[in-house]
Amino acid sequence: MSGYSQKTARKPSGNPLRDPRDKRLPRIAGPCSLVIFGATGDLARKKLLPAIFDLAAAGLLPPSFGLVGFARRDWTDEQFREFVLDSVKGHTRTPFRAAVWERLAEGIRFVQGSFDESPAFDRLATTLAELDRERGTAGNHAFYLAIPPDSFPTVCTRLHEHGLAEQLRKRWRRVVIEKPFGHDLESAQELNSAVNEVFPEDNVFRIDHYLGKETVQNILALRFANQLFDPIWNAHYVDHVQITMAEDIGLGGRAGYYDGIGAARDVIQNHLLQLLALTAMEEPISFEPSEIQSEKVKVLSATRLAEPIAETSARGQYTDGWQGSEHVCGLQDEEGFVTGSTTETFAAITLEVDTRRWAGVPFYLRTGKRLGRRVTEIAVVFKRAPHLPFDATMTEELGQNALVIRIQPDEGITMRFGSKVPGSSMQVRDVNMDFSYGQAFTVSSPEAYERLILDVMLGEPSLFPSNAEVELSWAILDPALREWAEAGTPDPYESGTWGPASADQLLARSGREWRRP
Template sequence: MSTRVPAPVTADSNPLRDPDDKRLPRIAGPCSMVMFGVTGDLARKKLMPAIYDLANRGLLPPGFSLVGFARREWADQDFARIVHDSVRAHARTPFREEVWRSLAEGFRFVPGAFDDAEAFELLARTVHALDRERGTGGNHAFYLSIPPDWFAPVCSQLQRSGLSDPRPGTWRRVVIEKPFGHDLGSAQQLNAIVEGVFPADSIFRIDHYLGKETVQNLLALRFANQMFEPVWNSHYVDHVQITMAEDIGIGGRAGYYDTVGAARDVIQNHLLQLLALTAMEAPIAFTADAVRSEKEKVLASVRLLDDLDRSSARGRYSAGWQGDERVRGYLEEDGVDAGSTTETYAAMKVEVHTRRWAGVPFYLRTGKRLGKRVTEIAVVLKRAPHLPFTDTATEELGQNAVVVRVQPDEGVTMRFGSKVPGSQMEVRDVTMDFGYGASFTESSPEAYERLILDVLLGEPPLFPRHEEVESSWRILDPIIEHWRASGTPPEDYVAGTWGPPSADELMRRDGREWRLP
């Protein structure tokens, strides 16, 4: 049996092209990236492989350099071995020795703790040496793949060592991973700390969902097609469901997850960002300021219902079956306190008080150990005002829907009624499906490829600024506080099902039901 060797990635087949000239790739200029937290899962499984994939696609400059910073007694070659193993295990593009050798020449490692002033002095000397030896031009991005408690000490050390201050004609940028605080007050405090060191346009808050092709395609779907936008409003839309379901548990993340929970972990950032993109008005241009401005207007207009008991639900998975595997309940997971009241499922109903969406409910839900892994946006349309058929002819007919699948199989599905073949008039739901993998020969870049490249290029349309973050906390904080004040634990649901009964009841009160993806 012969093995097909993938063709090298070239500029002609590059899916991350220059938007102004599709024939040209968007190649970053001279620069380096300093990565804090290189021993973590995110760095090993996502960030390092994404950097290699960008190099393999020809999108990084020849002198690009990667500096690792961690409390390890590693030499440069030890760090290179860690990156090599991560790339081999998780890169999406073929491994090419010549690309690897060129990239590895720019690897450096600085040992030290996040509050170690001497280590940051060594880091500053290392960065300056790269400017001389590798031609990085004084342009450096600092990626903080670390717990939020360390953001302030690291930013302080970057400022004290002069690393945050660019020379004229150069740039310094900082990249921050979620969570952006744990409530509105902490988010505002975090923003004050970071903006006290870096200017606002040099701060990139990563929400990796915004780097996914399908999320960006939502804007193309709406604003590049006349067939959708005329019905994308309260005259035709009955309701919107936004779902992020996971079939896995918390794994080894109890220390993090038990202090955060499903609502803070997913709704505050991912799902509210998806809501904003779904409900926003057309921006005047696809620029950072224009897109962000429209998203901010949506988030500012989101309103909770007065009765939070009836418009929200939370749950916690108990032992059950995930496929053919028997799995433990949340309270049985390693590292979880037996008295924990952390939710692993959260659902909420909100309204968007704008002219376009008046009276249209938005339902958001997320959870772990659910029936399958899926993230989707379902825009469900109202029923036709008149059906010239008998009731028996349409008894299996549901509501039309446009479903944007974000993961795992990115694409768009449309559900509509069609006649069943035969001599009788019988109308039944059918689906029309568009899948990225079937429609485009180019491979879809991983979200972190797009986001890292945008950081190096200084192009921020996909990164939320602090106004969006704070608006999201203003929406979520009252629900979190209501759950805390109630004193009742989350409602149990069996692993492998679709959440607690209270979530289904939330929909039934409105005469609706959750979609089964």
């Protein structure tokens, strides 16, 4: 398939103000501005605007930073500043500081208009020229498209028509796009083509906020900074891998958006397949972005759905039930959801990675809403010892060794292994050795969007999926989506449980079972 070539690999542009080899100082963005399309939406209000303030509070934004909101509301600059201030006070990670806000507010502007309105982009061009002149943003502008994906091509075309996407030697123009990156392989290829007609791949940053989480980045540190794990990180010792993203909430007000998308498109195609790639990839030659992306592309190229798909996958819809002490309604009763819809809220698939390291090791990926609790984790489950010199009664409570990388909400790593129970007899039972980010480090972890927005400004693409990664992920998932479309209604599961019975049967066929985090 076209689009998978290594030509898509990107080279970091870096920050000319700092020697990248010097790890003692934080990486500070150079002069630039950020334009947010859809600046009055929930994503901007709850995530993007607070992240920008947190970066400013940490001293990671340049004094000349500019922030431009682009939306349909008929607002003045001052009205948008009040909106940003309310967002900052309600959602930031760091305490509010008036001095930081006053410095940030000086560079805030607002442009009113719709995405297909040419005069609005004239106003945007004028505003950015003023920021270059008055704030010294040096012609460096990033455009964050916090808007529906079907509007991406329109906005990119308008930016091109008004000269706002033009790349010159001493200035950069970058575009940031949110998922979903299409709804199947064909639409993803069309979307990538439309965006790349305006912005070269080096200047396209696809946001997957999971890749900005500290624990996700720690997968690379865990694997490649420690000789302890590398010898056993393969099919000789690993029985299987489980990657789970579970939510305890329902759809609520997102029912209209979610219908027709479903759990697999919403989570597996992006978040979970990226976690698989980081877990299964080979060691990169270096930590240059192009090298990391190259290794992820290699492992995704070797990944496929286990067959027959009807037996190696499962999908479900939640019904009413108890979520903790609260009785909640089922999906079909959610406001805005189409009665009789076959959209799944739970999805599980089995993947095989056809490499020497992983041949024969199944990777089980699952995600769902209204499950037992909110948790995201990667569990590497090891094979049982080939010989146990104990009586069966001594080890009847002993399970399989496991290394669990906890991504949320309690970020850390757990190792499960067998230990003797205190007493006069030999009895072996599972125990846990636990590492917690919150206890090990006194510095609080930045929010994912802080790291990702800063990386956009720095031109650091390591944590952003490339064209090839996006298209390969769809190529992996598409056969399951086609089969499910013909299968009809997903299996029901009660809210507060861990999914439909078919998901348990998926693992039971091979004598395994899902973890209950």
